[in-house]
Amino acid sequence: MSQGNVANDKGGWAVELNDCRKSFGKTEIIRGASLKVKEGERVAIIGPNGAGKSTLFNLISGRFGLTSGEIKLHGQRIDGLRPFEISRRGLARSFQVSNLFGRLSVFENIRCAVLWSMGYRYVFWKFLANLHDANDRAEQVMRMIKLEAKRDEAAMNLTYAEQRALEVGITIAGGASVILLDEPTAGMSKSETSRFIQLIREITVGKTLLTVEHDMGVVFGLADKIAVLVYGEVIAFDTPDAVRANARVQEAYLGSVLAEQQAAGH
Numbered sequence: 001m002s003q004g005n006v007a008n009d010k011g012g013w014a015v016e017l018n019d020c021r022k023s024f025g026k027t028e029i030i031r032g033a034s035l036k037v038k039e040g041e042r043v044a045i046i047g048p049n050g051a052g053k054s055t056l057f058n059l060i061s062g063r064f065g066l067t068s069g070e071i072k073l074h075g076q077r078i079d080g081l082r083p084f085e086i087s088r089r090g091l092a093r094s095f096q097v098s099n100l101f102g103r104l105s106v107f108e109n110i111r112c113a114v115l116w117s118m119g120y121r122y123v124f125w126k127f128l129a130n131l132h133d134a135n136d137r138a139e140q141v142m143r144m145i146k147l148e149a150k151r152d153e154a155a156m157n158l159t160y161a162e163q164r165a166l167e168v169g170i171t172i173a174g175g176a177s178v179i180l181l182d183e184p185t186a187g188m189s190k191s192e193t194s195r196f197i198q199l200i201r202e203i204t205v206g207k208t209l210l211t212v213e214h215d216m217g218v219v220f221g222l223a224d225k226i227a228v229l230v231y232g233e234v235i236a237f238d239t240p241d242a243v244r245a246n247a248r249v250q251e252a253y254l255g256s257v258l259a260e261q262q263a264a265g266h
């Protein structure tokens with residue numbers, strides 16, 4: 001692994017996992033995973049089915065508690081915090097399962113996410129005072145995800161790719177600095193995927209991105225670095241070229257996956 005232990009130029013790591021472990025009952029699923037992600041880096045987490053990728057996301061976002069180890073966001077411990085507390089500290093995640101309000105319009109879906117992130121759910125006078133800011137931010141996000149033309153369309157009437165773009169818009173609506181995307185291109189056609197990757201690239205400029213992904217085309221096209229998770233351990237964390245050339249990764253995972261995806265024309 002070429003991952004150093006010295007913090008980057010900005011003076012810190014965006015996300016740090018130190019010897020993280022997670023058991024469900026007697027089964028240990030995350031088995032001493034460590035990872036240090038620099039500010040502004042785009043990292044793809046890959047690995048076989050059941051390796052623990054989604055579990056790792058659930059640990060980082062606070063949905064699950066750690067069995068042992070520590071997780072830091074911008075140098076501050078976040079393990080033990082609740083998901084909304086972690087989200088207020090600037091980490092946002094998307095879900096594989098749709099998070100949209102089907103009957104609400106594109107604009108309303110985004111504005112809900114903006115207001116939620118501002119924390120004005122219950123304080124009505126604050127809500128009114130800040131509605132203007134929320135509207136501006138929602139308009140801005142809608143432009144970023146290129147759905148201005150669908151502004152008043154109900155989310156349930158969008159195409160699948162548009163719904164996924166809206167999901168990403170909702171994830172970034174609060175202006176989080178660290179974004180976790182769980183299989184963002186799952187279920188998309190090849191052309192939708194390449195457009196979507198470009199979109200993710202644009203909207204995550206200057207942000208730290210962690211993504212779980214099965215499509216190696218997406219991984220190699222998007223990631224600055226790749227973390228390979230096998231049986232709950234990060235066995236490699238390096239640039240795409242170095243990971244591709246890593247014999248242990250080839251043997252444990254990548255060799256068979258690349259052969260399969262090439263055969264399937266991906």
Ligand SMILES: Nc1ncnc2c1ncn2[C@@H]1O[C@H](COP(=O)(O)OP(=O)(O)OP(=O)(O)O)[C@@H](O)[C@H]1O
Nearest residue numbers: 024025029047048049050051052053054055056212
């Ligand atoms: N809440 C839970 N309770 C018990 N076992 C769980 C729970 N969540 C996940 N697991 C188990 O942990 C293992 C890892 O699951 P996880 O979904 O994290 O893997 P993954 O790498 O994301 O897999 P995939 O690529 O198939 O999505 C699986 O064996 C799963 O059954």
